Amino acid sequence: MFRQNSLDIGHLMAIAQLDEAKRRFRRIKPGDVFEVTHDAGEIISLYSKLDLTSALQIDRLDDGFTAKIIDRPIEIRKRHAYGVIESSLFESAAQAGLSDRTIMNVAGIFAWDVDFILDIRSGDNYYVQYEEIWQDGEFVTDGEIIAAEFNNNGRQIQAIRFKDKENVTDYFTPDGDSVRKAFIRAPVDFTRISSNFNPKRRHPILNTIRAHRGVDYAAPRGTPIKAAGDGKVIFRGTKSGYGKVVILQHGGNITTLYAHMSSYAAKARVGTRVRQGQTIGYVGMTGLATANHLHYEYRLNGVHRNPRTVALPDAEPINAEYRQQFLAEAAPILEELENFKKTQVASIAFSAQ
Ligand SMILES: [Zn+2]
CATH class of the missing domain: 3.10.450.350 (Nuclear Transport Factor 2; Chain: A,)
Structure with a gap:
């Protein structure tokens, strides 16, 4: 690029030694613009945008070059x-x-x-x-x-x-x-609801009448599962039919459960606090499951409620x-x-x- 413009190689070498310039040149990608002022190849100044609000400015002094990061006001x-x-x-x-x-x-x-x-x-x-x-x-x-x-x-x-x-x-x-609201209605970006909350469902694998006490959200393996609300991780581990499970405790005596995960998010360890929307694990089909999905439960005072219709508490008002x-x-x-x-x-x- 610089050769095409027959710029002074010695000058370019000197500029490339400057820390700010080094950092800039390391991140160079096609389409980047460098504005160079020169006098028959002798570089006088060089300017290049870094991001929306800053740019690299290089100027020639008597004994070399100086580099500085300048603000680009918006x-x-x-x-x-x-x-x-x-x-x-x-x-x-x-x-x-x-x-x-x-x-x-x-x-x-x-x-x-x-x-x-x-x-x-x-x-x-x-x-x-x-x-x-x-x-x-x-x-x-x-x-x-x-x-x-x-x-x-x-x-x-x-x-x-x-x-x-x-x-x-x-x-x-x-x-x-x-x-x-204090809770996200569906804590995963799902492709479809594969099974609704239903107290009298025939279980697809066991073929017996067993309450389905949550909602199944079909999603590709590895889709992030979000904490439905601010809370604390009170369980993380394997529970037979549920496979890999995370249970969160929230305020107002509400717990939420996320089952069949392929893996857990590293930060969501037992005892840690999680924020609403934070990834706690990834969709999978561990435990009794015929396809990748999130099985999600919402419990108020220990009683299972339909996550799709339960009245969700409002989020905290302004501090x-x-x-x-x-x-x-x-x-x-x-x-x-x-x-x-x-x-x-x-x-x-x-x-x-
Ligand atoms: Zn389910």
Whole structure:
């Protein structure tokens, strides 16, 4: 690459000795751009982007070269969008000018409350306030959702972003309640439900009537199994028919059980705390199983409940330490959302005339 431009080999060697340059050259891949200023091959400076917010800058001095990492400032622009659903969320998003990525994020925020396949009605609508990332006057990508409102079949749900001091993003209602639930409904990305919760099922292998006290989610071997909620690993090992099993203890006297794993996640050892969504093991067919699947059980006060229909507890509201800050930040965001809604309603009324 450098030879094609007949650059001074001595200069290149000197530059390649600099630590910052060494690190950059080690990660070189096709398509990377190096901007070189030179005078008949004598290198004056070299510039190359490292990531979205930094770049490598090399300059010639009298007695060699210096390298430094420089900031590439980004600019965050706020955007609003309004969408009305006729048939599907994704179709409406295209009309509202929202990218796939942003509408996925919207769906993710409300997924705890709205089933975007089953609950959607024609006329449902939503407002989104989100970030766009710009750099040097050019659009780079969509950023996070700042706030969103979903009007589903006459029901209004609002979610506002909050970033804590560790920069962890979460979404809350205007009152500071979590928009999430304390449990994920299905703790694996499944291809289909191969067996439902059924107190009087005929067992496929034993051919006797035996209660099926969980739900079977078919998924390829090795698919990650997620902790349904925050909790503690109280059992990890083999239980005859269940094969490799993990049992988690959660608050509110709830336990969840995950069976037929091919293997466990190394970090999910007995006695350790796990976070909601953390991988605790992988789908397999150990124990009595005819195909790869996760057998998942949910127990409340020791009683098996149907994981697909049990009323899930809400996730914890905003931490008391952040409550005042959240309410103070949420107020102007909600006001902006309200103002934007008014302009949308006005423009629709206008275009209908
Ligand atoms: Zn099962």
